[in-house]
Amino acid sequence: MRTDETPGAVRRVAAGSGRALASLGAPxxxxxxxxxxxxxxxxxxxxxxxxxxxxxxxxxxxxARTSLYAVTVLDxxxxxAVEGRMEAxxxxxxxxxxxxxxxxSDRPIDIGGSVDRVEARLVNTAAPLLALVDAEPTDYAxxxxxxxxxxxxxxxxxxxxxxxxxWPVPEGSLADGILRLDVHEPEITTGKVILSSDHIxxxxxxxxxxxAVPVEPS
Amino acid sequence: MRRGAPWAIGAALVVVAGVAVALTPxxxxxxxxxxxxGGEGDAVTGRTLTAQVRDAAFAERVSTGDWEADGNWLVxxxxxxxxQTEVDAAVILAALEVGDRTFHASxxxxxxxxxxxxxxxxxxxxxxxxxxxADVDAGDADLRLITSYSTPQLDDVVVLPLSLDDLxxxxxxxxxxxxxxxx
Numbered sequence: 001m002r003t004d005e006t007p008g009a010v011r012r013v014a015a016g017s018g019r020a021l022a023s024l025g026a027p028x029x030x031x032x033x034x035x036x037x038x039x040x041x042x043x044x045x046x047x048x049x050x051x052x053x054x055x056x057x058x059x060x061x062x063x064a065r066t067s068l069y070a071v072t073v074l075d076x077x078x079x080x081a082v083e084g085r086m087e088a089x090x091x092x093x094x095x096x097x098x099x100x101x102x103x104x105s106d107r108p109i110d111i112g113g114s115v116d117r118v119e120a121r122l123v124n125t126a127a128p129l130l131a132l133v134d135a136e137p138t139d140y141a142x143x144x145x146x147x148x149x150x151x152x153x154x155x156x157x158x159x160x161x162x163x164x165x166x167w168p169v170p171e172g173s174l175a176d177g178i179l180r181l182d183v184h185e186p187e188i189t190t191g192k193v194i195l196s197s198d199h200i201x202x203x204x205x206x207x208x209x210x211x212a213v214p215v216e217p218s
Numbered sequence: 219m220r221r222g223a224p225w226a227i228g229a230a231l232v233v234v235a236g237v238a239v240a241l242t243p244x245x246x247x248x249x250x251x252x253x254x255x256g257g258e259g260d261a262v263t264g265r266t267l268t269a270q271v272r273d274a275a276f277a278e279r280v281s282t283g284d285w286e287a288d289g290n291w292l293v294x295x296x297x298x299x300x301x302q303t304e305v306d307a308a309v310i311l312a313a314l315e316v317g318d319r320t321f322h323a324s325x326x327x328x329x330x331x332x333x334x335x336x337x338x339x340x341x342x343x344x345x346x347x348x349x350x351x352a353d354v355d356a357g358d359a360d361l362r363l364i365t366s367y368s369t370p371q372l373d374d375v376v377v378l379p380l381s382l383d384d385l386x387x388x389x390x391x392x393x394x395x396x397x398x399x400x401x
Contacts, residue, residue: 106319115322116311116368148285151325158319158351159289196371197245 055182055207063100064183064209068202069109069122069155071130072100073211074162076179079218086142086166095135095179095215096166098146103155109202111143111153111163117199120186123165127204130165133180135173142166174215181211249371253362256378261297264374266307266365267336269298271378272343276355277391280347282329286390292348293391294361294380296331297341297399307336311364312346316354316382324349329395337398344396356383 042048058064063072076097081087088094101122103109109120122129123141143153143165153163185206191199256262261270273295280291292314300307309331312323323332323346331344346361361378362369369375 108320108322116313145326147287149287149326150328154322154325156321156324156349156351158353159349196249198250198369 055210057210057212059211060213062211064211066104066129066183066185066208068103068105068186068188069120069129070102070104070160071183071211073179073181073213074098074100075216076213077216077218078174082164082166085144086168088168089138091171092138092168093171093173094166095132095169095174096164097179097181097213098162098164100160100162101155102160103157106157107200108154108156111155111165112141113152115154117196119199119201121202121204123167129184129186129202129204131182131184132167132169133182133210134176135167135169137167137169139168141168177215179211179213179215181213182207183209183211251370251373251375253377254374256376258379258381260378262376262378263301264376266300266302266374267298267309267363267376268301269296269309269363269376269378270341271295271361271380272297274380274382274385275391276385276387277389278387279390280327280393281390282327282393285326285328287326287349290350290352290354291391292350292354292382292385293393294346294348295343296346296361296363296378297343298331298336298363299341300336300338302338304336304338306365307338308333308365309336309346309363310367311369313362313364313369314348314350314380315360315362316350316357319354321348321350321354323347327393329393331396334396340401341399342396343399345391345393347391347393354382358382 060073060075063070076095078093078095080093082094082096086094101111107118108115109118111120111122112124123143143163145153146162146164153161155161184204185208186202187205189201189203191197254262254264259271261268271294275293277291277293279286279288280293298309310333312332314321323330327347331346334342334344336342359380359382361380363376363378364370
């Protein structure tokens with residue numbers, strides 16, 4: 001047995017490994033360092049945390065803010081009719097929420113429709129940005145300002161407004177006496193083929209918050 | 219050919235491609251409206267509208283009849299007429315562009331110039347009220363007057379420049395229904 005050769009062999013292997021690492025060159029080391037930093041930042045900011053399935057729950061007078069609009073529910077009630085505005089059909093009731101809404105974009109928006117080719121889709125679409133939970137509207141929602149202003153509700157940029165939105169829902173909805181309103185982040189899409197290229201739609205994005213407020217029967 | 223020549227040619231082609239992309243107009247440029255600009259206070263004529271700013275002022279409150287609303291209001295008095303035909307001649311949409319933001323004449327105000335039928339050869343003088351955020355009280359603005367429900371494509375839009383600097387500020391302005399001038 002030649003035990004006297006072992007230290008020399010180890011030195012040769014170590015020297016070989018060192019040459020191999022050195023031969024990787026500076027660019028590869030820089031790439032490895034860069035990737036490590038990116039991974040550390042990704043993990044540090046919670047990139048590996050499981051996605052949250054439950055939105056932030058807020059209550060009355062608390063603001064839900066997205067990148068393009070902010071909404072605060074001031075109160076909510078159920079009723080059969082709003083004088084001069086809307087009446088519920090038999091078997092239905094109206095859920096009426098009073099909200100402070102602010103348009104944070106740079107162009108006017110219509111709460112329930114479109115204005116100058118901008119369709120905000122806060123209500124009255126298959127996937128509205130403000131969506132009732134536990135109640136499926138049976139028809140279009142209507143909206144109006146609380147100060148008696150005429151016309152549809154057009155929100156100017158950075159000018160908050162107090163409005164009421166009324167959704168017709170089946171009688172017996174909201175049995176627990178709580179209005180839950182999901183607030184979604186809008187995602188901007190522009191017209192491509194069918195619609196003109198200057199048509200802007202706010203499509204439903206991630207759920208930002210769920211507003212839960214007690215409903216007062218009128 | 220030298221070893222570096224292919225790299226130089228490739229880099230040059232990338233630069234040319236970047237310039238081509240940068241200079242290519244967006245899709246919207248194919249159909250956008252033709253803005254007809256005038257000087258401040260000038261009467262400007264487009265295909266469907268002749269208009270001139272007569273007066274402008276800020277107000278803390280606007281009122282009409284039994285309705286009133288507080289806020290930062292800009293009230294603009296405009297004289298408008300139809301250049302060729304009275305069919306569908308009306309200002310339907312009035313937009314005020316201030317910096318990056320666009321504001322529309324308020325739908326809240328009855329008796330504004332919006333929707334008023336215009337005449338050929340006779341000015342109709344009416345008011346437009348814009349509800350603005352508190353930080354809009356100075357600077358340059360463009361008033362765009364449109365005779366359809368949305369900004370037209372491949373058609374004229376009258377653009378009237380408006381300086382918001384040094385405009386008078388009043389406690390309340392009552393919106394007066396449009397009237398024919400000279401009658």
